[in-house]
Amino acid sequence: MKTTTRPLKILATLASAAMALVAASTAIAQEAAPAVTPAAAEEAENLAYVKCQLCHGPQGNSISPIYPALAGQKAWYILEQLQAFRAQTRRDPYARGYMWGIASNMSDTQMAALADYFSKQTPFASAPAPFVNVTAEVERGKSVYNEGVPANGVAPCSACHQADAGGSDQFPRLAGQHASYLIKQLIALKSGSREQIVMNGIAGPLQEPDMKAVAFYLESLH
Amino acid sequence: MCAHPAQALPLFARQTGMACLACHTNYPELTHFGRMFKLQGYQLDDGKDIEVTSDEGKQLVSLPAIPNLALFIMSGYVSLGKALPDSGIPGALSNKDGIQFPQQVSLLYGGKIAPHFGAFAQVTYDSGPDTFNIDNTDFRFADTRILPNKTKLTYGVAITNNPSTEDPYNTTPAFGFPYVPPEIAVGSLAGPVINAGLAYQVAGPVFYALWNEQLYAAFGFFRAAETGSTSPGNPITGSPAPYDSGTSNVPAGNNPYWRLSYEYDFDRYNLEVGTYGSRFKIYPGGGNALSGLTNNYTDVAGDFQFQFIGEQHIATWKGTYVKEQQSLDASSALGLSNPTDWLSYTSTDFWYWYKRKYGFTLGYISTKGSTDPIAYPSAPTLCAANSCGVAPGTPGAFPVGVTNSANSNPTTNQWITELNYQAWLNVRFTLQYTHYTKFNGGTTNYDGNGRNASDNDTTYLLLWFAL
Numbered sequence: 308m309k310t311t312t313r314p315l316k317i318l319a320t321l322a323s324a325a326m327a328l329v330a331a332s333t334a335i336a337q338e339a340a341p342a343v344t345p346a347a348a349e350e351a352e353n354l355a356y357v358k359c360q361l362c363h364g365p366q367g368n369s370i371s372p373i374y375p376a377l378a379g380q381k382a383w384y385i386l387e388q389l390q391a392f393r394a395q396t397r398r399d400p401y402a403r404g405y406m407w408g409i410a411s412n413m414s415d416t417q418m419a420a421l422a423d424y425f426s427k428q429t430p431f432a433s434a435p436a437p438f439v440n441v442t443a444e445v446e447r448g449k450s451v452y453n454e455g456v457p458a459n460g461v462a463p464c465s466a467c468h469q470a471d472a473g474g475s476d477q478f479p480r481l482a483g484q485h486a487s488y489l490i491k492q493l494i495a496l497k498s499g500s501r502e503q504i505v506m507n508g509i510a511g512p513l514q515e516p517d518m519k520a521v522a523f524y525l526e527s528l529h
Numbered sequence: 530m531c532a533h534p535a536q537a538l539p540l541f542a543r544q545t546g547m548a549c550l551a552c553h554t555n556y557p558e559l560t561h562f563g564r565m566f567k568l569q570g571y572q573l574d575d576g577k578d579i580e581v582t583s584d585e586g587k588q589l590v591s592l593p594a595i596p597n598l599a600l601f602i603m604s605g606y607v608s609l610g611k612a613l614p615d616s617g618i619p620g621a622l623s624n625k626d627g628i629q630f631p632q633q634v635s636l637l638y639g640g641k642i643a644p645h646f647g648a649f650a651q652v653t654y655d656s657g658p659d660t661f662n663i664d665n666t667d668f669r670f671a672d673t674r675i676l677p678n679k680t681k682l683t684y685g686v687a688i689t690n691n692p693s694t695e696d697p698y699n700t701t702p703a704f705g706f707p708y709v710p711p712e713i714a715v716g717s718l719a720g721p722v723i724n725a726g727l728a729y730q731v732a733g734p735v736f737y738a739l740w741n742e743q744l745y746a747a748f749g750f751f752r753a754a755e756t757g758s759t760s761p762g763n764p765i766t767g768s769p770a771p772y773d774s775g776t777s778n779v780p781a782g783n784n785p786y787w788r789l790s791y792e793y794d795f796d797r798y799n800l801e802v803g804t805y806g807s808r809f810k811i812y813p814g815g816g817n818a819l820s821g822l823t824n825n826y827t828d829v830a831g832d833f834q835f836q837f838i839g840e841q842h843i844a845t846w847k848g849t850y851v852k853e854q855q856s857l858d859a860s861s862a863l864g865l866s867n868p869t870d871w872l873s874y875t876s877t878d879f880w881y882w883y884k885r886k887y888g889f890t891l892g893y894i895s896t897k898g899s900t901d902p903i904a905y906p907s908a909p910t911l912c913a914a915n916s917c918g919v920a921p922g923t924p925g926a927f928p929v930g931v932t933n934s935a936n937s938n939p940t941t942n943q944w945i946t947e948l949n950y951q952a953w954l955n956v957r958f959t960l961q962y963t964h965y966t967k968f969n970g971g972t973t974n975y976d977g978n979g980r981n982a983s984d985n986d987t988t989y990l991l992l993w994f995a996l
Contacts, residue, residue: 356673357569357644358572358573360569360673361569361573365673365675365681370742370743370794371561371794372795372796373794400840404547405547405551408545409545409547409573437795486796487795487797
């Protein structure tokens with residue numbers, strides 16, 4: 308038992324440190340968020356139906372698993388990502404190919420209104436991936452999510468993203484997200500092509516089978 | 530007429546601020562996003578539109594600040610397997626190869642015109658006939674709604690000049706394989722009407738709907754349209770239309786076109802299966818009245834596309850099969866063909882790209898058809914003093930063959946392979962080799978004048994770029 312207790316403690320400490328770091332950075336983003344006026348909200352809904360829906364669906368429930376679902380995502384997180392796309396500081400391949408262009412001329416007001424709009428939409432359940440023994444993956448993924456992978460020094464995801472993966476004021480919602488998208492992001496975070504100081508560290512020791520398992524588990528949540 | 534491939538457009542990149550790779554695996558093949566962008570009426574913009582509103586706050590205009598124009602240029606070198614017979618000197622040969630510089634120059638407009646209304650329009654200079662013509666063009670209105678059951682419906686109407694131009698997949702003829710056939714090549718005898726057989730000679734609306742980014746249905750109809758340099762128009766008024774007996778192959782009335790497909794997206798893959806078809810009634814014209822009997826072409830096709838889009842590797846496998854029944858009431862009454870004929874067209878192609886830089890393609894196309902000694906004469910084509918297709922008995926006429934079929938059958942089978950190098954996303958070098966295992970019904974001496982199918986093989990080096 309001793310062999311597992313100590314790593315868990317270290318992981319818990321790491322997770323706490325991560326929470327503190329992220330809390331500090333999100334506090335900055337939240338301070339910068341402009342108020343969403345009724346006119347801005349109306350424009351955002353129009354933007355969602357004209358632009359965002361091509362990938363994410365008009366109400367943030369993307370159909371192709373290449374694109375993340377946005378419905379129900381935390382508004383602060385959507386705003387922070389949009390600002391990162393515009394500043395070109397989020398640099399993973401899909402960000403460069405798609406979102407840099409989309410966000411390039413968006414104002415903070417538009418971004419905040421869009422973030423607010425999508426955060427208020429009802430998330431749908433994702434369709435399960437075909438050709439995968441999802442049940443087995445989900446079981447294993449649940450363990451990775453809640454307990455981490457102590458042998459590899461992987462912290463439990465639930466420590467930050469909440470037990471129900473619904474996110475918080477500091478951490479994004481993961482529940483119901485497409486597994487394919489989550490896996491891509493974990494790979495990008497592990498390789499550093501997507502820079503995020505906390506997740507770069509957490510994804511570092513995460514092995515690809517564990518990424519897949521936890522992604523399928525999160526996709527199954529709703 | 531030959532159909533020109535539509536291209537990836539830097540103008541779309543300018544309009545949307547997005548890289549070409551968002552819409553294309555390799556141009557002109559579209560990704561899932563590219564398909565959505567097209568069906569949505571090319572509405573995405575970079576947020577810099579010029580907008581004017583009335584005093585009541587009603588939007589009067591919303592158009593891109595910079596016109597979405599682009600140039601697309603292709604230059605090519607083609608070498609035939611064996612030189613063609615000389616058309617003026619019996620027994621002599623023509624040059625074995627040729628350069629087209631440029632082969633094609635297209636001026637394109639693509640993108641948003643107004644909210645919910647967009648266009649993809651292309652005017653092409655073609656060095657073959659040395660003419661400008663309207664290429665694949667589509668004006669469309671589109672919108673998206675959420676249905677009561679929370680699923681998504683995109684719907685619209687596209688006015689196009691070539692059946693299947695409205696379609697978002699690269700399995701249908703307008704934007705299908707092969708994307709860039711060499712123009713300096715021997716054309717085979719026959720192909721289904723829906724395979725660009727009436728491209729730019731017809732126009733019409735196609736109504737479509739896409740449910741939940743998965744189920745796509747379209748229905749439209751096409752009528753004869755003015756085609757500029759290829760038609761004499763109306764000789765009495767001097768107007769480009771209405772047509773009369775001076776024009777050949779004029780579609781009669783409304784000719785239906787339909788399409789149904791289903792796409793399934795999972796992980797980084799997407800699979801599409803579908804069906805499409807058309808029924809065209811065509812007056813032979815060309816000295817015969819545009820009334821009475823018509824030639825009727827019924828095309829029914831199936832298609833599939835399987836795409837994998839990774840960050841390093843991209844692969845696509847797709848294919849289509851078309852079966853055309855021809856009820857040639859008009860031609861047979863004039864003694865120009867069998868009463869009925871049929872054609873089938875099978876095409877499949879595989880593409881692989883590494884880092885969007887190095888590409889490999891392998892494709893196979895087979896056209897089969899019924900034997901028709903009247904429509905496909907067995908006697909070798911005749912030339913006299915550099916004028917070909919002359920009637921037997923013309924002074925100085927001698928046989929050259931090449932374009933006829935000794936057994937009056939149009940069956941032609943070809944393999945196409947390509948190596949591609951994409952120096953930048955808008956600059957591509959293509960080396961293409963086409964090998965015919967059968968041409969116009971035969972493998973050896975298919976024209977009765979000593980030419981073999983493989984003599985029509987082509988080696989094609991192409992530079993294409995867009996700006």
